[in-house]
Amino acid sequence: MRNYLPSILLIAVFVIVWEVGARIVNTEFILPAPSGIGLKLWDLKGLLLKEHLTSTLLIIVIGLAISIVLGIALAITMTQSSVMEKTFYPIIITSQTIPIIALAPIFVLWFGYSIWSKVVVTILITFFPITVSTYDGLRSSSKELKELLLTMGASKKDIFFKLDVPSAIPYFFSGMKVAVPLSVIGAAIGEWLGAQEGLGYFSRRMMTQFDGAGVFAPIVILSLLGIIFFLIVIMFEKKALKWRK
Template sequence: MTFLKKYGLSILLVLLLLVVWEIGARLYGKPFILPSPLQIVDRLWELRSVLFVGHLPSTSLIMLIGLLLSLVFGVGLSIWMHKSDIVRKAFFPLLIASQTIPIIALAPIFVLWFGYSLWSKIVVTVLITFFPITVNTFDGLRSADIHLKETLQAMGATKRQIFYKVELPSALPHFYSGLKVAVTLSVIGAAIGEWLGADKGLGYFSRRMMTQFDGAGVFAPIVLLSLTGIMLFLLVAWLEKITMKWRNIK
């Protein structure tokens, strides 16, 4: 009952959109351009062995490695910028500048540098997921209550104790917000990298189906990518809930 109360309207809206899409696609009558949802589901089932065994693991590996690298370097850089004004002034403008260049323009350069190996796709994924993790964590560290920090300093607390007792808990909600954005963007990064240069993966398979004018085949891996992103988002939300019980997240 709680689930329906919370997500009932969203589910109803999605079902309504699917019905409209189904009717519109049937009336249009050109499945190689606009397949219906049922046709996409049928094609996804037909291609299940190819997609789930041959391509989904490759895309998932790119996403996970890219997210892991973004977490390590993003959190590390945010803490470093928080501790040093010189580092903040040096790196923060570069972070902003990195997001002004279209990823689609940089991806071919990474293919040129790294070839069609896994790393060209990982670099694209890192570039697109690094920013939200770093900026949100940095903002969280800076949002710590200054009065509480001054009180602890007056009581003789060290900088390390203040960091772990005040600044880190203050940064956690912001960190999880950035991570939620990053996990969904990792799907986009992996797909873009595979679309421009790969021999396997969901993005590559979608591009291959496009050359064969298989509309349902183009949408099938896209649906799988979307479901993967949703699952990763829900996983992060679950981790947030169990690690931040003190925040009383509902």
């Protein structure tokens, strides 16, 4: 806790300033006080946690799972073939130049209000950091060690699993630490633009009712979700990379 004391103090100061400022302005529907958001969150805890949280959580998990499989597969494919690299890498980069928020309504037209329109948005946002980080990691393996393994009679399979993969693992987790918070954003964007349930949908519904505290309450849960998933990634990273200590 001592290591994070400056951050905790800064957040506390920010919340206090926010609370005082909101009370001075006294416009709850525009700038609700943190205390008001907390009370609203408590009042809606059953509805948000039992109904809407489950939907959002499912979107995040499915989107991340597909992004991990797709990202790792693309990274391996590009490192094993220069033709595949020249084919897919520009497409991967180009996919990130398209505003996702502009594509989300199109996905709603294609998939309706089902879960898959939100999952696709989440995948488009999250697969990029996983793919690029893993790809860079696979290419970062030491050439000297590779030459040493070749002189010792190692096959391409041995070099891949014993040199390339261990070299790529730290990069993969770096990509995951970027992708996890983005997955929460992707799910929220998808629900905001077209859904019948979920934390993003509930926040948009509260906005139409000019309920500022109701808008912020699901956002607080989304933020906590991002933090929890980030900590889970760090936990797995520490277990997988014990040698870095």
